Amino acid sequence: MKFFNIDSNSIAVITPNGAYTYHELPKMTFESTQKELIFIVCRNTIEILAAYVSALNSGHAVMLMSADTNDELLKKIINTYQPKWIVGLKAVNGYVPDSDKLVRQQQLKVDIHPDLALLLSTSGTTGSQKFVRLSYKNIRSNAESIIEYLNIHQNERAIMNLPLSYSYGMSIVNSHLLAGASILLTEQSVIEKSFWDFVKKHKATSLAGVPFTYQMLSRIGFFKMDLPNLKTLTQAGGHLHEKFVRMFAEYAEKNGKRFYVMYGQTEASPRISYIPPERVLEKTNSIGIAIPGGELSLESETGELIYKGPNVMMGYAESLADLAKGDELHGILHTGDIATVDEEGYYTIIGRKKRFIKLFGLRINLDEVERKLQSVIQTNIACTGTDDKLIIALEDSNFVEKIKSEIEQLYHLHKTAYKVVVLEQIPRFPNGKTDYRTLKEKCL
Incomplete structure (x- = not known):
């Protein structure tokens, strides 16, 4: 078949x-x-x-x-x-x-x-x-869930500028082609005029982006563009700062569009949860509820987010022999994310199990540090470090003293326990996510 x-x-x-x-x-x-x-x-x-x-x-x-x-x-x-x-x-x-x-x-x-x-x-x-x-079951079931909650039909035209090799890009292709819809295929960036000429000429109905995409959109005059055919905006690929979530949700509400905040992992083919667009402004920091056919829960002792669904991978491969292996996870994925859940069943990620360092016995959640600093200082920030030192990287030297002040106020850290590094550009993968491994190598 x-x-x-x-x-x-x-x-x-x-x-x-x-x-x-x-x-x-x-x-x-x-x-x-x-x-x-x-x-x-x-x-x-x-x-x-x-x-x-x-x-x-x-x-x-x-x-x-x-x-x-x-x-x-x-x-x-x-x-x-x-x-x-x-x-x-x-x-x-x-x-x-x-x-x-x-x-x-x-x-x-x-x-x-x-x-x-x-x-x-x-x-x-x-x-x-x-x-x-x-x-095949993993990717088909996930595509069908996406088709259902995004209401993808044959008349949809999705602009596809994310890499096909990236699970988010792959899921756009799978869901739209399985629904009999159309894809507008381009290698151009959202910051190029030709990208928007293409979007307008062929009447794109949806646009997908990672956090970096939405940061760029907010800077290039997107909110003033005349895009009557563009009805759906989707965001995944990492945590989008609450300020931007609110900004795009309010834009969508005012202009009769839908803005979806979504969460996923490649290990889940890749979509795990979403916030229904009518709830985004109430749940700006959340990852939402499980996709159709999926189920979310928290591990009682650690608070780790557990996902169950037919889209959970068979397992990993690190060698040719691993291609012969069958399903090792049986539909249950330990995400590695630490989360909370509210009384309505909406989940919020508060950190990664592995994105922690320990300074003088104090457990520091690097994701939390990033979020707190970005809520105060409106600039790109990425955190890494070791159990000896917290490292905060940014692209604008004008904010160095402000960051030092915030770090000392928030965590009461001695000056020897952290350092602020100014980079020309924070290293990122093609999908827009921060490349923490390269960041660490550059800063240590």
Whole structure:
């Protein structure tokens, strides 16, 4: 059974260079007598999107990586997982060209679990070779939940500028193509005029963004733009400061649009919860309620947020042998986030289990420090550190003294227990999330 229906004559994808019906999407063939691994290096182009559709419809397992991934890591991953086909690279040792892709020269018997559909990186474009293993059931059930609570129908046109290799971007593609809707595909940024020309020309109905996207929108005059067709704004990919949540919720309410604040993890295919748009202004700091078909709870001793649902991953892969593994989590995900829940069942993240340091016996929640500082100082801030020192990074030297004053007032820390570092730019992944590993390396 094909994952996507590609027989329709309705518009599937619009690019700056033209439109394609579902039936007209370029086809790519992956023929083999056994289940194989397809490796796709992703850009937001029609060729790559069509390859993704063909790959998922092939029944093989598909691994997605960003085109921004450094060459050394790409080589390591290819050597570790030995994919049969590679899409999006021109030349790789041990592979030969085969029409629109590369094919492995060596014959190899690979054991891949029949349910395995997708492998998504856990660490962006740098870092480990660890992947989330998602089944066809995982990604289909999550896409169907998203279709339900966002009310995605055939006339929807989603602007897709997030990377396909990022679970949020992948979920936009899956939900809209499964609903028979259209995708406006672009690699342009929201800060470019051509992006908004594209949005207006093709009447985009929805826009998705990570926190950094919404910070940029607030600076570029978005609230003054004439966008009558744009009806839905969605935000995920990390905590959006309450100030921005309120700003966009009020804009949406005033202009007859819907603003969804959402929470998820790649391990959940990726959506876990959302705030219904009519409740966002009341629940500005919350992650909302579970998506349709899911269930949220708190572990009694630790306060860790637990999610149950059919979209929970099968497990992780760190080697080729791991592709043969079945479902190891059985629908239960320990998110690693510490949360609270109110009397209406709305959950709020208050920190990460692993984003803590201990200074002089005082347990410091780095996420909480970021939130508190950003509520007082309206600038980009990122916190890292060790059990010896708290490090606060920012991009504007004008706020250094103010930050020092706030830190000493909030936490009563001695000057030797923290340092403030001014960077030209806080390191981020292509999806807009802060790259804390690189941040730590830069600041220590």
